[in-house]
Amino acid sequence: MKIFKRWVNVFLNYVIKDRKSPTKNRERVGQNLMLLAVFMFFVFMINFIIIIGTDSKFGVNLSKGAKNVYQATVTVQAKRGTIYDRDGNPIAEDSTTYSVYAIVSKSYKTVSGKKLYVQSSQFDKVAEIFNEQLGMEKDYVLKQLKTKDVFQVSFGTLGSGISYSTMSAIEAAMEEAEIEGIAFTTSPGRMYKNGTFASQFIGFAQLQEDDEGNKLLVGKTGLEASLDSILSGQDGQVTYEKDKNGNILLGTETTVTEAINGQDVYTTLSEPLQTYLETQMDVFQSKANGVFAGATVVNAKTGEILATTQRPTYNPETLEGYNLENLNNSWNTLLHQAGYEPGSTMKVMTLASAIDAGVFNASEGVSTVDGITVVDTTINDWNVNEGETGGYMTMAQGFAFSSNVAMTTLEQKMGADKWLNYLSSKFRFGYPTRFGLGGEAAGILTDDNEVTTAMTSFGQGINVTQIQMLRAFTAISNDGKMLEPQFISKLVDTNSGTSRVSTPEIVGNPVSEEAASQTRDYMVTVGTDPQYGTLYSRLYGPVIQVGNYSVAVKSGTAQIAAEDGSGYLDSSGNNNLYSVVAMVPSGDPSFIMYVTLQQPKDFQVLYWRDVVNPVLEYAMQIEESLTAPALAVGEEETSYIMPDFLGKGPGETAAVLRQNLVHPIVLGTGSKIVKISKKEGSNVASGEQVLILSNTLKEVPDMYGWTNKTVERFSKWTGITINYKGAESGTVIKQSVDVGKDIEDVKKITITLGD
Template sequence: MSKRKKQLLRYVLKKRYIPSQNRRRVGQNLILLTVFIFFIFLINFAIIIGTDKKFGVDLSEGARRVHQTEITVQAKRGTIYDRTGVPIAKDSTTYTLYAIIDKEYVSALQEVLYVEASQFSRVAQILNKHLGLEMDYVMQQLNQPKLKQVYFGTLGKNISYSKMTEIQKEMEAAGIKGIAFNTNPGRLYPNGNFASSFIGLANLVEDDKDGSQSLQGQRGMEYALNSVLAGQDGKIVYEKDSRGRIVPGTENVKEASVDGQDVYTTISAVLQRSLETNMDVFFGKTNGKYANATLVSAKTGEILATTQRPTYNPDTKEGIDDKDILQRSLLYQENFEPGSTMKVMTVAAAIDNGTFAPNEYYNRSEIKIADATIRDWDVNAEEIFAPMTLTYAQGFALSSNVGMTILEQKMGDERWLDYLSKFRFGYPTRFGMSGEEAGLLPEDNVVSVAMTSFGQGILATQTQMLRSFSAIANNGVMLEPKFITGLYDSNTDSVRLAQTEVVGKPVSEKAAADTRQYMIGVGTDPTFGTLRGSGGPVIQVDGYDIAVKSGTAQIGKEDGTGYLEGPNDTINSVVAMIPAENPEFIMYVTVQQPESWSIAFWKDIINPTLKEAMLLKDSLNLTTPAPALTSVTKETKYKLDNIIGQQPGVTASNLRQQLVQPIILGNGAEIKKVSVEVGSNLSANQQILLLTDRFTIVPDMYGWTKENMDIFADWTGIEVEYTGNGSRVVGQNVPIGKDLEKTKKIKINLGD
């Protein structure tokens, strides 16, 4: 025996016990093991009780999944109406098509319930006929191996009830089984192509957390007002039996659904349909790249109709993905150089400044500004349209760049830039839509500033132009563009109704009225009027004088190196105000890069639209916001969030969506103070001040409430002296734009 084996044997025999001792020893070990396991159990039990988790798993949640199920209750998305209650966008049920191709899908009687291979071609024909699906694509989907059912992409979704029933009937007639539909909440746009780029779209979006689907705004008003329209989905918990089936009567409302608010827009359905028809004629003749037309109430700033081309049908989705369709709104999401329609503001500013002498002559051959030479459009084209010597009134009718430049030089660059600031160029309107461009003031050089007098070297949006035109049409008082006339909350049967919002007075009443008179000459002057054709004024409505101005602007290259030079590389535009003496409506139309052009084309879109607007003027109820809501007396509450530190522009836009009227003080990046207490209820049309972290110049206070003037005085330490009776500011003795730190006292005239 080896040495190691002997050592092992001695060790074993050394601790040898008799059988009774061995049994006792095993028993003791078992008791110790049992106690140890018991303590482990207690510790785990304590952990489970204390944390409700084991191995990172929520035990209560797991139990709920076994014995309960949670169902999302879709909130009703708010309806979008026109100003009188005609639905523009409303909730509906849509259908998604799918085909069952599982060959094991048969009935108890062995009846085939799937699409058979021999029927694929017929299915493709039917879907091509009703949905526009390519037959090759349908065949490819149906022939996919190892799948039980197949879907058919975008065109197979959002199908209307009528279209669904048509497909069902034709499939049944052909003896085809296995074609089925899922129901989905959808959005119906009953008017088809109807301010499509402005109203926008709402589509189904899947929640990443629970897989439920809900309608979410994707563009336009549907996107901008999504928080207003969407509401809040609810949650209901049901008990399940041992087989996983819902037990009736066990529902428990975890979260109640809150329906979205209905939005009553400022749009008139009648005028919108008319504008769509007229735009089709106009755009068909010009064959431009893009076109836009907007009709506004001159006395309220309300957008009554607006459309752009090319466009799409939000109901059928036809054209929505067309590469030629601009996926942005020309109204507020596109900067452009406005061209000669800017001369309306130039003349108004010169009149207001006292430097416009209508009967004074000037030579229009050319004018040199630094190293640049400015010439008139007909001189540049080498087709002299009129004499080289004109009065300034004639020069305006002729749309003379030289004449406007001389007027700007007489005012001086600093003074002209002050007027541009008064007209709020360079500042977005923040009228409540998302993705709005801000425009751009001219570069800091004499040539760029001079060019802005005839609409080049400056960028603007159409809403900015409309805001400025409102001051000319409304006797110097500038109005905020509006597209909401009322908000209705069905959950509380309450409403918020909009009123006109004044945002300044850049020129005097006389300057605005005189400018409109000179604008009449643009269409009526037989010698110099650029909007007078061989048969008389191009833009005319029987019985009314119309103040008009046309513009033809160059288009800047994307790389900023100059302008496009093609024969059609222009943006042609017209503004019209009717009646000129006391305008009710403003219309602004633009067309970019028209392949065919004549000034006579303007009459195809402007004349019938203005004529219908004047005929309908009394029935539009422009003085009554949302007539359909007049019976609702309770006002919806809106509590002000903590906006301190937030961006002033975004905040102002959000406030206007709730029909609050914000005034931004300064051009800082964040809000420093607000004139009302955070968390307080804000009434509809309540005017509030938002003080930014950079406030250095005296603002235009026209239209401010006396209460806000007092707050301004408290914030700045400036002494305010009041004269006159009334509750609103109608005059101030300190010029707009003066250094705030050098201002110690302001005299304010109050009126109504």
């Protein structure tokens, strides 16, 4: 209190000090005011200069602040690319979906007092409608509606992704019940109009919210996930002006960045063939009731996947069936993510290799009575293992009969090293195909056990995937030239009106043309030999029949390895994996079909007729459309700029390149790329070969199909001298050093070029 009085006295003394007349006091006040005005002017000017020069005040960006008040920036979502079949029929495309919410705040009324919120007396009716239209539990709906101190409530996953028809039905039901306060927001969605249609293979995309709250479609499984970067595009931005109240002024938009729509992907699938395959697989599965079943049809001359499906499956439009209970505790796509022991369909590759190696004599006799002993293990035929008596047959009959003893005899004649060279270095078992879909299994091929190696001749002791088997089968159907499986026919960039078109990719020449042709001839006997053919029924004749065409076939039955590594499951109760491959016409195949069936509750060999025969007959009927090449869009090709792949994994890199229709050639089995034939930032044409050197190269590669340019780069990297024979141009059709030979021992290779 004393301090306050003291300051009051100081102030009064200052006021009355040097007191003059009223006129003089007014002059003095005027002078002080003028000095204050000059001072304030300079303060203002300094601040003005600082603001103009720095566009900031007290660390705050003034322009940005003004824009926040008078401008709004809106994200323009890029259109996700459409997935088509080979003929342009949409499989997956963007659509608008709806999310429902309910206003529950009692403050939401009109000026006249009309209630625009959901009233508590209407909660039960809302729950009833949501249960009927969206499958929501009533208790959950009531819990959300009774949330306290909120303006509105939403309803989770089941309340999102609603179709237009369902949204309209909900609106109609609410209007009839005179319920206010139920409304919808719109979101981008993905439509799969075909329902169950190569579901695991195509996969699905779902809405995902980014860090800024924008909702965008992201591929979750299958092709949608693997090609997400190609399909998704890049979002753009638009700014709008706002009035003083913060309302956006229409017509004032300014594009900041253009949205770049995702590329359209034209798959190799055929909608009519795929739809028919789905129907016939339902028939097949309804009888066999397998734990898993898979079927794929491939163009025998290009490697294109024309149709593929599996059971159990699901509907990507509704996600009905997309749960572990229905999918038998597995999310795997059987085509490339599930490994298994293939059984006797592997004998196709065994026979072709034996013919190629010159150890197969069709008329040579073989006794199956006592089996064949390898080290300390006796291998018997399937019928002997089932309690029957063995017999005597020729090697050709042994193949038709699916004799384990005959195939093991051929493996022993080739020798373990040569046979493993065919399996690993030539047919490439034990390595992923890297055909472009993610999560691909590698399979397992070991060489440390002589008995296991012998067993691989009849498809046991080796783990493969369906896509690996299909790749190997193309070497048999395509006269020895092995093809990379393909699922993209072209990529179309709608932003530029350009496209990239796929071309067949030869990835090796495991066996000769003669060996492949003879193998197909012997496969015909599997379905036509009344005495020995395992696909010939004495009551019904050939099990696999495709019109009047000759069909090369082979069936297989394999024991299933126990998950704990303790051996094989008890084969009683159909604890087996059954399979069949068919090539039609056998003389010059157009199509390959491969079907697997695991642990069926019931199995009869005649069940193959429900799926293989009708599907291949239909494929032959529409052969012209299934084999027509893809046509480019626009006069120019969409560019693909080479990323920096040095130091990356060769396998993953090969898959990315194939997704962009480039033909990668990986040298070695290392985990890192040390050299690559295309410079970072350069354009890579579709179908162009890109040579990739890994950090481990021990074997001579299969150079079949390589261009002269690729061969020269290989020579430069390895120091191996290349001599040329044959045509002046073209691709490699022969090499003087066998595939799989230790590359350290090689100083020179003679290459023959041809068409």
